[in-house]
Amino acid sequence: MMKIAPSILAADFSKLGDEVRSVESAGADYIHIDVMDGHFVPNITMGPLVVEAVRKVTNIPLDVHLMIENPDKYLQAFADAGADIITVHVEACPHLHRTIQEIRKLGVKPGVVLNPATPASILENIIEDVDMVLLMTVNPGFGGQSFIPGVLSKIKEVRSMIERKGLNVDIELDGGIHAGNAKICMEAGANVFVAGSAIFGKEDRKAAIEEIRSELQ
Ligand code: DX5
Ligand code: ZN
Known part of the structure; x- marks a missing residue:
């Protein structure tokens, strides 16, 4: 099942509630x-207060991507704010297994994120414990960057690791995703697609989401 997760980083924050509702009614699967x-x-963006505000205006799952140092310190706050999925960067977690177990203990689905230069092999001893692997297809920090095609081979590697181990783990991609590259990413093995500018950058959110979804057949 292919999922689309609009990233509110590209939304108009002066009317965030309306922005979230606009993508929910347009068929978004998650809010990223x-x-x-x-x-x-x-870059500096938002924290638990914004998650809590978004929680109030939508019922679809909130996919919270933590690009922060020492995420352990804030897991409880994001869980209390209403996160359904919390993903943490392997590059920010020296005790990754502990962090993942902590997220699960809070009743939230855990995921791990890999920067573009981090190899798939780092997942070998943690992938059984997560619900999702998020592969960055740009260097994290800003919306509106270009997709890094070198990540395609890593998507394939992670998909075959999941198959080899007989797991049911989602592969999410984040950064520079649009209707023009979604299909090749799906064919490589991804099934959750974050899109910021490709959705919030367009006036017609329904058309933007449908354009991406039509590629994911
Ligand atoms: C980048 C963020 C992304 C970003 C994607 O660090 O993690 O979620 O919002 O934005 P686009 O789709 O515009 O590349
Ligand atoms: Zn993200």
Whole structure:
């Protein structure tokens, strides 16, 4: 089942509630929320307060992508704010197994994120414990960047690791995804597609989501 997760990083924050409702009624599967701390990545965005505000206006799952140092410190706050999925970067978690178990203990689905230069092999001893692997297809920090095609071979590697181990783990992609590259990404093995500018950058959200979805057949 292919899923589309609009990233509110590209939304108009002066009317965030309306923006979230616009993609929900246009058929979004998840709302992707990018949390950046100005340390792990160069940009600063939003925290638990925004997750809580989004939670109030939608019932679809909130997919919270933590691009922060020391995420362990904030897991409880994001769980309380209403996150359904929390993904943490392997590059930010020295005790990754502990962090993943902690997310699950909070009743939230855990996922791990790999930056473009981080190899798939790092998943070998953690993939059994997660619900989703998020592969960055840009260097995290900003919306509107170009898709890095070199990640395609990593998508294939992760999909074959999942098959080899007989697991049911989603592969999500994030960064530079649009109708023009969604199909090749799906064929490589991805099934959850984050899109910021390709959805919120367009006036007609329904048309934008349908354009991507029509490629995912
Ligand atoms: C990048 C963020 C992405 C970003 C994607 O660091 O994690 O979720 O919002 O934006 P687009 O789709 O515009 O590349
Ligand atoms: Zn993201």
